[in-house]
Amino acid sequence: MALAEWERALVRALNDPLPIEAEPFDTAARAAGVPVEQALERLRAWLNDGTIRRIGARVRHQKVGYTANGMSVWNVPRERADAAAEIMCERNEVSHCYLRPTMQGWPYSLFAMIHGRSEEEVRAVAAEIAREAGIDEYDVLFSTEEYKKSAPRFFE
Amino acid sequence: MDAFDRQLLDILQQEFPVVRRPFLALAERLGSTEDEVLARVRRLCDEGLVRGIGPVFDLHRLGYTSTLCAARVAPDKLADAAAFVNGYVEVTHNYRRDHAFNLWFTLIAPSPERIEEILAEIRAQDGVAEVTSLPAEKTYKIKVHFSTAKETE
Numbered sequence: 001m002a003l004a005e006w007e008r009a010l011v012r013a014l015n016d017p018l019p020i021e022a023e024p025f026d027t028a029a030r031a032a033g034v035p036v037e038q039a040l041e042r043l044r045a046w047l048n049d050g051t052i053r054r055i056g057a058r059v060r061h062q063k064v065g066y067t068a069n070g071m072s073v074w075n076v077p078r079e080r081a082d083a084a085a086e087i088m089c090e091r092n093e094v095s096h097c098y099l100r101p102t103m104q105g106w107p108y109s110l111f112a113m114i115h116g117r118s119e120e121e122v123r124a125v126a127a128e129i130a131r132e133a134g135i136d137e138y139d140v141l142f143s144t145e146e147y148k149k150s151a152p153r154f155f156e
Numbered sequence: 157m158d159a160f161d162r163q164l165l166d167i168l169q170q171e172f173p174v175v176r177r178p179f180l181a182l183a184e185r186l187g188s189t190e191d192e193v194l195a196r197v198r199r200l201c202d203e204g205l206v207r208g209i210g211p212v213f214d215l216h217r218l219g220y221t222s223t224l225c226a227a228r229v230a231p232d233k234l235a236d237a238a239a240f241v242n243g244y245v246e247v248t249h250n251y252r253r254d255h256a257f258n259l260w261f262t263l264i265a266p267s268p269e270r271i272e273e274i275l276a277e278i279r280a281q282d283g284v285a286e287v288t289s290l291p292a293e294k295t296y297k298i299k300v301h302f303s304t305a306k307e308t309e
Contacts, residue, residue, distance in 0.1 A: 055212070
C-alpha cells in the first residue's frame with residue numbers, strides 16, 4: 001500500500017504514545033503537517049479497512065494479574081491445523097494463534113499464546129484444548145525472563 | 157483500581173474514540189467529566205498499568221514483514237546474546253524460555269533482506285548455536301485484551 005508522505009509522517013508520529021491531554025491527536029497532526037480533522041479522518045479510514053487493528057491502551061498485563069503467559073505449541077498434521085486453531089481461538093485466554101514452519105528438533109507447527117493468573121491455570125487451559133482438539137503432542141513454554149517488550153516503530 | 161478504573165481500562169483497550177477530544181467522549185459515555193477521566197488515565201499510566209495509548213497497525217499493510225525467531229544459545233552466553241538482540245530496533249519482543257531453544261524474539265523489518273541481515277549478525281555472536289526464523293504461514297488470531305472484570309486477589 002503506497003502511502004503519501006504526510007501519511008507516513010502521521011504513522012511515524014504515532015510510534016510514540018498519545019499524550020494524555022484534552023486534544024491528544026493534535027501533536028501527530030502537526031507533525032504530519034495536516035489539519036487535525038484530516039488526520040482523524042485518515043485514522044478512522046484506516047480503522048475501517050484494517051490498516052489499523054485497533055486504537056487503544058496497551059496494558060501491562062502482569063499488573064492486572066495476568067502473570068502467567070505460556071506459549072503453547074502443538075504438533076498437528078497440516079490438514080487438521082485450521083480446525084484445531086478454531087478451538088484455540090474461541091478461548092478468551094488465547095490472544096495470538098499462528099501456524100508456523102517446523103524445524104529439526106521442533107515438530108510444533110501451531111502456536112497459541114495463553115494468558116492466565118497462574119501457570120496452573122494456563123496449563124489447565126492447554127489441557128482442555130488438547131482434549132477438545134484431540135492433540136497428544138504439545139508443550140507450554142513459559143517466558144522465564146522478558147528481555148524486551150516494545151511497540152514497533154515504523155518509517156523512522 | 158476501583159470499579160470506574162476497571163470499566164475505563166476495558167473501554168480504553170478496545171475503543172479509544174478517534175475524535176478531537178476523546179477523553180471528553182469517554183467521560184460522556186461513563187457519566188463523568190473530561191478532567192476526571194484525564195486524571196484517572198494519567199494515574200493508570202503513572203502506576204504502570206497502561207504502557208501507552210495509540211494505534212496498533214497491521215504491519216503488512218504498511219509494507220513491513222515480520223517473523224518469530226527461535227535461538228539455541230549456550231546458557232552462560234544467554235544474557236549477552238539477549239542484550240545483543242535487544243540492540244536492534246527491529247526486535248520488538250525478546251524472551252527467555254525453558255527449552256533447548258531458549259531465546260525467542262520477534263523481528264519487524266521493511267524487507268526480508270533486512271531480516272536475513274540481522275539474523276546473520278546474531279548467528280555470528282558468541283554462544284549462539286542456531287537461529288531459525290519461523291514466519292507465520294497463517295495468522296488465526298491477534299486480539300489482546302486483558303479483562304479486569306474479575307477481582308484479583
